[in-house]
Amino acid sequence: MKPSISRKGFIVANVLILSLLSLITAYPILYVLFASLSNPADFMAHQGLLLKPAGFSLEAYKLVLENRMITGGYLNTIIIVVSGVTINLFMTSLGAYFLSCKDVLWRNTIMMIIVFTMFFSGGLVPYYLTVKSLHLDNTLLALIIPTAVNTFNLILMRTSFMNMPEEIVESSTLDGASHLTILFKIFLPLSLPVVAVMVLFYGVGHWNAWFNAMLFIRDRDLYPLQLVLRDILVQNNTEAMLVGSDSFDKGLVAETIKYAVIIVATIPILTLYPFLQKYFVKGMMIGALKG
Template identity: 60%
Template structure:
């Protein structure tokens, strides 16, 4: 019977499941370790050298110190602004560029596409970017983290390919009814390409949420620092020790260690909660954007 698996198929399934389970464990465990460490008793976690399979004791002192830190709240506000406004700008500009490049009768379309792809392999570097942003007077503003990277070339190519996969007859019917290019794009093309758009939202959103390098270069005002730059200071510049100043002198070092783990969870958890809502579009969107050129 066709429903009965052969011994080779069963061996393959066993090896496949074992390998994927192993990859899942080694990928998930570092995150679980950080969760367990952030909830552990500071004195016990400092004295424990091995792997963690559960919290050592239970303490929310690290999370209380994180919540009391005003820089964390300010970083959250700035990062949420970057994600919402930045993703809106990214999707709008990428959709406009992809629609233009996906038209079959565009003058010099292939030449323009060549120069766009060229930027994936060659760029001016950091110093020209800095002087460009400074010359446009965007430095020390959140616009410096949004406008220079408004379009990602890789995402533009994926969205262009997805737009090209939409049948021409739909666009022709809309033109007969009197629809213009903007109406066709935002009322017809974008809804039909929503799986790809959802993937682009995820890509751009994660990029803005994790961005810290450009913020470190272009921002001098601490009130504008995004969350990841605050996280960097806490992890690398011993700001966690300052956050633990309310404790006894002997306990400050221990509490500051658990604060580092708590900050990682606070900075990572929101973007992880977003992924399940977009995961169902992920595979479909990428495949739609990669099948037709």
């Protein structure tokens, strides 16, 4: 059957609207990319939309990748993300499994207390004093241990575990499997979409985190990447990046450096997302619905 005129009109309008929305969404990223690849003098002289690099220069990327604070920030952030996500998954899966067991005493009461923390907290000052009293300040552990479990992610994984057939647990128990065996050899392998969502949520959270680092980290050698970006983009601190620049006007290079830093800091997350995207919708649906 041939589509009607109204159907064809709807398809054309739909394609045009979605194309326009995609362009509006993609243009800021393309603008930053083109600006980072532009010749500093040509970029500063350019006005209006930037649809391609103004000239071409990799000087900004050269200065960024040669800067010790950027490479050190990358290393610190990778350590935080890898160790943080590992601890997050371990602690979240333990809590989710415990709260998914139907024979746990006061399970609903414990769950209500956990949900309560989503809406109310002790505040910033008690949080800071607690971390300081544990002697975690000025260490990378201050950015990992206090955020070991996210309440929303815990609820998501708990709901997924509650959807597991009871027959699997019963047969595993009869075969002598312990709770840890059931969790790590049965529940988690059967919940890979939810685990992928946890990795994405926790990984992006650690990668973008800067506030806790600003509170607890004083040694610049321990700065994560996002705190380095804050110094460069917000506080306009680009002097250290310009050491070794041959440009006659270092102020022009400083502008393109800011865009190059954004691209360098964004690429890892943009690279990771396509590998986990296929699990995202399925994992969210499994974790959000019970039945």
